[in-house]
Amino acid sequence: MTLQKITNREATAETARRRRYDDACAAAHALDLLGERWALLVVRELMTGPKRFGDLRRDLPGISANVLTQRLAGLEEEGILVRRRLPPPADVPVYELTQWGLEAEPIFQALGRWAARSPSHDPTRPFSAASLVLSMRTMLDAGRATGLDARIGFRLGRETFLARLVDGAIEIAAGPLDGADLVLTGPPAVVAAALYGSVPLRDLEAAGELRLEGDRALADRFVTLFPLPAKAEKAGTAAKRQRAG
Amino acid sequence: MTLQKITNREATAETARRRRYDDACAAAHALDLLGERWALLVVRELMTGPKRFGDLRRDLPGISANVLTQRLAGLEEEGILVRRRLPPPADVPVYELTQWGLEAEPIFQALGRWAARSPSHDPTRPFSAASLVLSMRTMLDAGRATGLDARIGFRLGRETFLARLVDGAIEIAAGPLDGADLVLTGPPAVVAAALYGSVPLRDLEAAGELRLEGDRALADRFVTLFPLPAKAEKAGTAAKRQRAG
C-alpha cells in the first residue's frame, strides 16, 4: 500500500511536469500556476480576505472537496496562498493569499473587462460576494465618479464590505460598516442586477430582494457608475463582413 | 456510424456544458472561453497576425494536431478568431483574431507581469516570436524610454517585426524593416536573453547567436528598457514569517 502510494505520487508528479507548458513566456508560466481548472476561482474567492475550507466550498458551486484540497495544496506550494490557523479563541484553519497572490488582481480585471464583451456571457448565474467586489473595482468609470465622495456599505450574506469613493476611485474592503452614507443589503446577484442589469433600485426593493438604508439619492447615482462595454459581434457576423469586404 | 457520431457529439456538448463554470462572474466566463488547455496560447500566437495551421503547430511545442483543431474550432465558434482563405495567388487557409480577440492582449500583460515575479519561472525554455513581441509591449519601462525616438527591426526566424519607440511608448508590428535604425537578427530566446537575462550583447554576438546591424549605441540602450520585477518570496518563506510574526 505504501509502495502503491509512492508510485502514484511519482506518477502524478511526472504528469504534472508533462502537463506544464514547455514555454519561457511568462504568461504561459502563469497558466502553469493558475491554469488548472478551479485554481483561478479559488484565488478569486480569497481576494477579499482569508476564508475557511467550507466557505470556499459554498462560494464555488460545483467544486468537489478533493479538487479543492488539491488546488489549495498546489497554490500553497507555489507561494500563492498560505494555510494558517486563526489565533485563539477562533483557532480554525483558514487560507489566505500571500502578497504575491493578492497582486494577481489585475489578471481578474483584464479577464473580466474582456469577457464582459462576450456575446455568450450569461449573467443570470450564481454570483459570489468576492466576484461582486472585484467587478466593482474593475468596472468603475472614473469619469462618472469624479467629485463623488461617499462611503457605501454592503451586507452580502454573512459578510459586510465598505466601499469608499474618493475622486473617481473606489476602495472596497471587508469590514464594519461604520460611517456609511448608504447601506445595501441583499444577495450579490441582486446588487449586480442593479449595477449591471439596469434593474431599477425601487423594483428590487419592492420585490423585497434588496434593502436600502441611508442616502437614496446617492444610491441612484451609485448604480450609474459601472457602465458595461458594448458586446462584441456574434460569431459569424465578423466572418461574413470579412467575406463581404 | 453516423448514429455513433451524433451521440458522441451530443455527449461532448453535454459535458462541455457541464465543464463550464456555473458562475456569472465575467472572469469566470473568460475562463469558459479561454481556460481550456492551449486555448490562450493559440490566441497568443495569433496576436501578432494571422497564421497557418502548420505555423501554429510549430510555434506551440507540444500541442497535437487534433487538440489544435478543436481549439481553433471552439475559438472560432465563440467569435474570438476567424478562419479564412488568403486571397489568390496565396489562396491558403489562415486563422486570424477578430477585433474582440485582439482586445485580449491586456490579459497576457496581466498574466505576464504577475508571473514574472514567480520564483519557479524558468526562462530557459522555447520562446516564440509572438511571446517576445508581447513581452516587449508589456515590460517596457516608460520612464526609461522617454525621449527615445527610434525604429528597431527584428528578424526572428521567418518573420520580421518593426518596433517604433516614441515618447516612452513602444509600437511593434509584423512588417518590413524599412527605415530601421537598428536590426537585430536571431532566435527569440536569444533576444530575450539580452533584454531580460542581462546577457551582454557582444557576448551573444561573439557566440554567433545574434547579429546587430546599425546603431550599436541604440542597441546598448534598448536592452536596458525592460526591467524585470523582483521575485516573490519562495513558498514557505512567507508562511514562516507569518508563523514567526
Added chain:
DNA sequence: CTGTATCCGTGTTGATACTG
C-alpha cells in the same frame, strides 16, 4: 499541407464513506 480518425493513458469529477 491541412487537417481527421483512432487508440490509450490519465486527470477530473462526483459520490460515498470515513477520520479527527
Added chain:
DNA sequence: CAGTATCAACACGGATACAG
C-alpha cells in the same frame, strides 16, 4: 467542521496513422 480515501465514469490530451 475540515478534510482524506477510494472508486467509477468519462472526457480530455497526446501520439500515431491516415486522408483530401
